[in-house]
Amino acid sequence: MPKTDTILSAKSLRYFLQLIDTMNYTQAAQILGITQPALTQQIKKLEHAIGAPLFGQMGKKLYLTEAGKEMQSAAVELLDTINSVVDDIQEFTQADKGSISVGVLDTIDIEIFRQFVVEFNKNYPRIQLNILTYNRQELWRRLDNNTIDLAIMYLPDNTKRDEINLQHQYDHMELFKDRLMILTHKDTVEAKQAYPISRFTRRKWVSYPEGSYLTQLMKDYFGDKNKPIVSLTFSKAKYLIETAQTTEYDTYISKSYYLAHKKDINLTPVYVKDDKDFEIAMVYRKGKVEIPRIKNLLEEWKKFLDKKDYSSRLE
Template sequence: MPKTDTILSTKSLHYFLQLIDTMNYTQAAQILGITQPALTQQIKKIEHAIGTPLFGQMGKKLYLTEAGKQLQTGAIKLLGTINSVVNDIQEFTQADKGNISIGVLDSVDSEVLRKFLVKFNQKSPDITVNVCYFNRKDLWYNLDNNLIDLALIYVPDNMKKSQVNLQNQYDYMKVCEDRLTILTHDKKAKAGKSYPVSEFIDRQWVAYPDNFYLTQIMREKFGSKMNAKNGMKVPLSFSSTKQLLDTAEETEYDTFINNSYYQLHKNDINLTPIYLKDDTKFSTSVIYRKGKKDVPRIERFLAEFKKFLDE
């Protein structure tokens, strides 16, 4: 019987899950900070220990085998359990040591968080903070399964997740109030004014992908007109806010972003900021499972972050 206890370490399982995230050996190795041959060797060791391939290849694309899918489920549960045990132990340690993992919704501007982390690291150099970016589905999955401690996300979140009850399962701390800001080339538009959706029906847009929160807000406002012949036309979409803005300024396309990002970068943006009438208000918030605040380092982190925001 193979000695799986020496092969299936937390490190090797972490390598395995990172490869699943990218489905690319080169990218996964770069993220992990190791060489591609080292990653390949690690995966082969796991496959040898289990006795079956974890990945298949179709052309140049990798895919998970059935064995790979089963190990993925087990690895996530195992690492989640280990993280939970470590958290339980560290609850009784000092508030200035340990690890904090933060998941950020990929469409949220995290510049304020980044600036805070620089100051927090100076005050608490022995607390290691890891920040990863996720789409909404993966972010909730990681939060639900205790794979991350905190999540920076828009609230309310109109993802179809009726089973999540913020009041019962989660606590949250508001970072900033926000709203959708339209950036237009329309020379008739007056900065800061609000206009009905009908004013934008025939314009073309560069937008976030369809599963992004701000795009979903626009879908709700345009309703059935979103994909209609005379509705909202989106020839190009980008997940990166900077690429979205650069493209909007290089074309005649309008775009939309969250107002907090606009306020931070308005000196570099040459389009006119306007709003939709009766637009949806939301907030950027830090969400965490109830009980997380009992962990000293996380309690300290949240207290320092709130103080930073107040200042």
């Protein structure tokens, strides 16, 4: 087998670029859904094929060698070419046949989108819809690698190192203007009013995990001088609420989740004064709307909301 067969493997290139993103074999392997030895073996094959190390190590930290930097540029260019070819081929596929993969941020409740998917399937039964949940970093990776067609996530998002990528490479459709909501046991606040975060700095919290979108918002609100006192973490809003309601801890969720589940919530919902705007959005690579079946999905989604808007469906 020629050495170039190894270098030009799309899988190998993605593994290589993922390791560059994390500079940590364990984290990269977890994101890729493989074992660390498998990732190590793949990198060694690439290094053997080109005859030079791609990574060096200083203490416990990895760094890119000069050969690694050259390989990074080539890998990005090659994968962009592959993605472009795939998009070109998909443009000629049928509008009512094929598959569409949708990645959803793991902290977003997808009940409304699930209802839409059921309706869409009735109209386009030959289109297979694959709905999968991921964290923010994995969503962007899969969008970049064209392994998902659409992503439902929060925007603005700082996961991307270069925000220009969002403007130049991606389009998005706003689904709902959302807002962070604190659920508290405090009896000195009024429901749905906004309060300075200083009113909550001494509270203990049930929180989303580190790195989650709403967790990052809370840390921004608290500022550098204060940190939320986190006692427990869960990745799902359902467990945050249930735990907060059976303890003395406060928690925080999105307004959209509160509207959909407020009948099951007995904590006081309040907002953070001068909070930041964000939205639930459908994000996709530019050019995706030229693929007939994806164009149909986006058009059907608009019709779905014309019948009853997102906010009304939440309640």
